Amino acid sequence: MAEPSIQSRLGLAPGTPPLVSLRGVGKVFPGVIANADVDLDVFPGEIHALLGENGAGKSTLMNILTGIYQPDEGEIIVGGRAVSFASPVDAIAAGIGMVHQHFKLVRAFTVAENIHLGWSETPRRISRAALEARTAELSSRLGLAVNPAARVAELSTGEQQRVEILRVLARKARVLILDEPTAVLTPAEARELFAALRAFVAEGNAVIFISHKLDEVLEIAHRVTILRQGRKVATDWTEACTEKSLAQQMVGREIVLSDMRGTDIGRIGAPVLALEGVSLMSEGVTLLKNVSLELRAGEILGIAGVAGNGQRELTQVMTGLAVPTTGRVWLEGADVTRAGARRIAAQGVGHIPEDRLHAGMAPALSITDNAVLREYAKPPLSLGPLFRPWRATRLAREIAAAAEVMVPSFEMPARNLSGGNQQRLVARREMRIASKVLVAAYPSRGLDVGAINTMMRYFTELRDAGVAVVLVSEELEELLTLADRIAVMFHGEIMGVVPAEGADIEAIGLMMGGRHAA
Amino acid sequence: MSYRLQRLPVAKPSVAFAARIASVVLALLTAGLVLKLVGMEPLALAGRVLKSTFGSSFGLEDLALLFTPLLYCGLAVAVALRIGAWNIGAEGQFNLGAFAAAGIALFVPGPDWAQLPAMAVTGALAGAAWILVPTLARAYAGVSELITTLLLNFVALLLVYWVSTGPWLDPSGHALATTARLPVSVPEFWGIVHWGLPVAVILAVGLAAVFAFTRWGYEVRIGGSNPGAARYAGMPVRRHLIAVMLLSGAIAGLGGMMEVAGTVGRLQGGISNNYGYLGIMVAVLARAAPLGTIATAFLMATILNGGIILQTQGLTTHTVLALTGLILLYAAIGDEAAKYRIVKLAKGA
Numbered sequence: 001m002a003e004p005s006i007q008s009r010l011g012l013a014p015g016t017p018p019l020v021s022l023r024g025v026g027k028v029f030p031g032v033i034a035n036a037d038v039d040l041d042v043f044p045g046e047i048h049a050l051l052g053e054n055g056a057g058k059s060t061l062m063n064i065l066t067g068i069y070q071p072d073e074g075e076i077i078v079g080g081r082a083v084s085f086a087s088p089v090d091a092i093a094a095g096i097g098m099v100h101q102h103f104k105l106v107r108a109f110t111v112a113e114n115i116h117l118g119w120s121e122t123p124r125r126i127s128r129a130a131l132e133a134r135t136a137e138l139s140s141r142l143g144l145a146v147n148p149a150a151r152v153a154e155l156s157t158g159e160q161q162r163v164e165i166l167r168v169l170a171r172k173a174r175v176l177i178l179d180e181p182t183a184v185l186t187p188a189e190a191r192e193l194f195a196a197l198r199a200f201v202a203e204g205n206a207v208i209f210i211s212h213k214l215d216e217v218l219e220i221a222h223r224v225t226i227l228r229q230g231r232k233v234a235t236d237w238t239e240a241c242t243e244k245s246l247a248q249q250m251v252g253r254e255i256v257l258s259d260m261r262g263t264d265i266g267r268i269g270a271p272v273l274a275l276e277g278v279s280l281m282s283e284g285v286t287l288l289k290n291v292s293l294e295l296r297a298g299e300i301l302g303i304a305g306v307a308g309n310g311q312r313e314l315t316q317v318m319t320g321l322a323v324p325t326t327g328r329v330w331l332e333g334a335d336v337t338r339a340g341a342r343r344i345a346a347q348g349v350g351h352i353p354e355d356r357l358h359a360g361m362a363p364a365l366s367i368t369d370n371a372v373l374r375e376y377a378k379p380p381l382s383l384g385p386l387f388r389p390w391r392a393t394r395l396a397r398e399i400a401a402a403a404e405v406m407v408p409s410f411e412m413p414a415r416n417l418s419g420g421n422q423q424r425l426v427a428r429r430e431m432r433i434a435s436k437v438l439v440a441a442y443p444s445r446g447l448d449v450g451a452i453n454t455m456m457r458y459f460t461e462l463r464d465a466g467v468a469v470v471l472v473s474e475e476l477e478e479l480l481t482l483a484d485r486i487a488v489m490f491h492g493e494i495m496g497v498v499p500a501e502g503a504d505i506e507a508i509g510l511m512m513g514g515r516h517a518a
Numbered sequence: 519m520s521y522r523l524q525r526l527p528v529a530k531p532s533v534a535f536a537a538r539i540a541s542v543v544l545a546l547l548t549a550g551l552v553l554k555l556v557g558m559e560p561l562a563l564a565g566r567v568l569k570s571t572f573g574s575s576f577g578l579e580d581l582a583l584l585f586t587p588l589l590y591c592g593l594a595v596a597v598a599l600r601i602g603a604w605n606i607g608a609e610g611q612f613n614l615g616a617f618a619a620a621g622i623a624l625f626v627p628g629p630d631w632a633q634l635p636a637m638a639v640t641g642a643l644a645g646a647a648w649i650l651v652p653t654l655a656r657a658y659a660g661v662s663e664l665i666t667t668l669l670l671n672f673v674a675l676l677l678v679y680w681v682s683t684g685p686w687l688d689p690s691g692h693a694l695a696t697t698a699r700l701p702v703s704v705p706e707f708w709g710i711v712h713w714g715l716p717v718a719v720i721l722a723v724g725l726a727a728v729f730a731f732t733r734w735g736y737e738v739r740i741g742g743s744n745p746g747a748a749r750y751a752g753m754p755v756r757r758h759l760i761a762v763m764l765l766s767g768a769i770a771g772l773g774g775m776m777e778v779a780g781t782v783g784r785l786q787g788g789i790s791n792n793y794g795y796l797g798i799m800v801a802v803l804a805r806a807a808p809l810g811t812i813a814t815a816f817l818m819a820t821i822l823n824g825g826i827i828l829q830t831q832g833l834t835t836h837t838v839l840a841l842t843g844l845i846l847l848y849a850a851i852g853d854e855a856a857k858y859r860i861v862k863l864a865k866g867a
């Protein structure tokens with residue numbers, strides 16, 4: 001018996017053409033083949049996942065589909081005709097819109113202004129109130145709740161993403177492309193997003209969904225296309241896949257997930273970093289409230305909680321980026337409350353920040369400049385006041401090799417690296433200097449499965465070598481497998497600290513919602 | 519079939535270079551056309567400009583005297599851009615430097631060997647002092663330096679006009695609007711070209727080296743590109759901002775000192791001759807690279823010098839100004855155009 005056609009499996013009439021097809025698409029950057037000979041069909045009613053390791057070419061392929069880049073080879077077919085998009089404006093006019101890995105909203109503008117920016121249907125002259133009314137109408141019609149009058153800078157990441165999606169859908173997109181949309185969402189926000197996506201495709205539209213979270217891909221996508229080093233490896237129905245088979249196809253070999261649990265119990269040593277009654281106020285808002293924590297050498301302390309409950313401020317206080325309003329910070333018995341970021345880092349505290357693009361890197365500068373951000377002031381890179389660029393390049397090479405990032409040119413601006421590769425580079429840079437403490441905020445964001453596994457293995461190695469690791473994460477599972485103790489944050493407060501071994505997930509969930517530990 | 523412009527994420531160096539050349543050629547063609555329309559002979563004029571600029575040592579000396587202040591001002595603006603600050607006030611700092619140096623020369627007697635260094639230091643300090651308030655306002659209150667540095671230009675310009683026509687007016691009664699000739703001058707090394715030129719070139723090379731090969735230069739680079747990342751690495755961003763802006767003012771001030779004590783020999787109103795504003799163009803065209811500034815200051819000097827020669831050929835000042843502006847406009851457009859490419863659309867997408 002012949003295999004049922006794609007159309008019939010999606011419940012479409014026989015012979016229904018794809019909404020969009022890619023044929024033999026290739027794209028080369030200096031020194032890198034980002035895409036080669038990629039075919040892709042996306043049908044109405046389909047959620048199509050795109051998988052691949054960091055740097056496999058997923059974002060590039062979608063940038064081609066939306067007119068940001070031009071393909072060097074191959075063609076894009078929409079409605080049976082080959083098209084060529086000179087810009088995202090053309091792509092959206094043909095019904096294809098994208099929400100990027102790094103959002104592209106104007107932060108100083110309101111939601112309504114962002115929605116109407118650069119849109120042909122925006123009336124030439126319109127009052128603010130009318131603009132907001134239009135936005136409210138769109139928002140309720142498309143089932144994406146937003147506050148039209150709010151300034152984008154004030155919104156949570158999840159809300160910003162809704163604005164981005166609304167922007168695309170308002171322009172009557174039939175194909176919505178999402179680049180790692182759930183990397184920055186809370187689980188609740190992710191569920192909302194999935195519901196919205198299902199409703200969207202039910203009306204005969206399509207979604208292309210890039211993600212590194214395999215469970216999510218299996219849950220939401222109908223079909224999945226896997227890229228490896230720019231080439232398409234396979235397109236499969238997700239029913240026929242498992243997380244393991246997907247991971248295997250991405251990497252081209254079997255991944256062995258290492259066992260993370262600590263081996264010997266006696267390894268936990270003396271206290272290294274301690275917060276004592278730390279509070280942080282800014283403009284009348286309490287960001288941290290009477291936080292006391294003690295971190296011991298050789299342990300991993302997990303920080304659980306819904307994002308935006310003071311985790312960022314906690315990591316800033318620990319690394320000297322913020323001075324607490326009251327309370328003290330101790331590093332190996334010395335008061336470092338006001339020591340500042342440089343001295344704390346010099347004493348062996350590494351920091352993988354939450355927002356790598358704005359806090360941890362200078363994306364417009366070269367990869368070399370970014371890679372040496374922590375060690376530029378020390379020999380052999382600097383001798384007295386002199387800085388030696390050739391030594392910097394040598395160190396950058398070393399860090400890139402250890403991070404397993406392929407870099408065609410170290411002079412290239414760091415923003416040209418793929419999202420995951422930026423994260424790998426920052427993580428390696430910080431692990432190098434973390435001789436006492438590593439503060440890692442959402443370190444696995446944007447990393448592929450293999451890279452997450454490698455990074456976690458390094459964390460355990462650091463731990464075994466006697467480094468204290470603070471791991472801020474929203475993935476409870478990650479914390480449970482890796483951490484020794486888990487502290488739960490809510491509204492800037494520590495609701496309780498529990499041992500990870502045999503932890504009660506229900507209880508942690510309640511603490512995340514604001515209940516104190518029993 | 520239709521065509522559209524597409525913006526590239528990065529301009530290709532080869533394309534950028536070609537666009538520069540093309541823009542200069544196009545600007546010259548347009549200028550020629552305009553001259554033709556007003557009844558001049560563009561080719562003959564061009565020949566005369568080239569001949570009198572590059573054909574004689576007098577022409578080259580004039581060129582060098584225009585090049586020197588443009589290089590100081592270009593460097594001043596470029597340095598500030600390194601940390602992300604726009605110094606629109608090089609014009610004012612240049613005036614102040616000239617004013618302070620003239621004051622030392624006229625009123626503080628001393629041996630020649632001591633007076634010139636004293637004038638250079640005072641000129642630089644005066645330039646730095648003139649940008650101090652905008653610097654502190656930016657560093658501590660976040661006030662944009664664009665407006666504050668610009669406004670101080672007018673104050674500096676009027677100050678120099680006032681002293682040179684009033685209190686410091688040449689007592690001999692021969693001059694109406696300048697001070698007396700300064701008793702010391704920057705020595706010449708070639709015709710009328712003084713040591714202000716080699717000092718400026720050495721300064722450009724030195725600055726390039728400092729930015730590339732010192733820790734401070736690295737920190738300024740990071741701080742100018744992303745202050746958030748600089749703070750994260752514990753760099754004293756504010757201190758660097760203050761230091762760089764003061765350095766910028768000092769360079770412009772030193773330029774003013776060289777102008778008054780080298781080229782002009784007296785303090786007079788309008789001594790800055792718009793060099794401070796042209797310096798912005800010089801720095802931007804060089805993309806804030808000190809070595810590139812040498813090249814763009816030379817280009818600018820050639821254009822200005824050509825304009826002066828055209829005036830002697832009967833063109834009005836306005837026409838010359840318009841032509842100068844045209845060439846700069848084309849250069850800027852060419853620079854921007856290099857970031858785009860034309861793509862062909864299969865259908866009216």
Ligand SMILES: Nc1ncnc2c1ncn2[C@@H]1O[C@H](COP(=O)(O)OP(=O)(O)OP(=O)(O)O)[C@@H](O)[C@H]1O
Pocket residue numbers: 029030032033034052053054055056057058059060061406416417418419420421446448527
């Ligand atoms: N503008 C550019 N210039 C040079 N190289 C680039 C540019 N954009 C992307 N690349 C390179 O192309 C390759 C593919 O990058 P891409 O961003 O598509 O990866 P990705 O699959 O999205 O990875 P990730 O999961 O890390 O986001 C990488 O090696 C990257 O460095």
Ligand SMILES: [Mg+2]
Pocket residue numbers: 058059060101179418419420
């Ligand atoms: Mg990507």
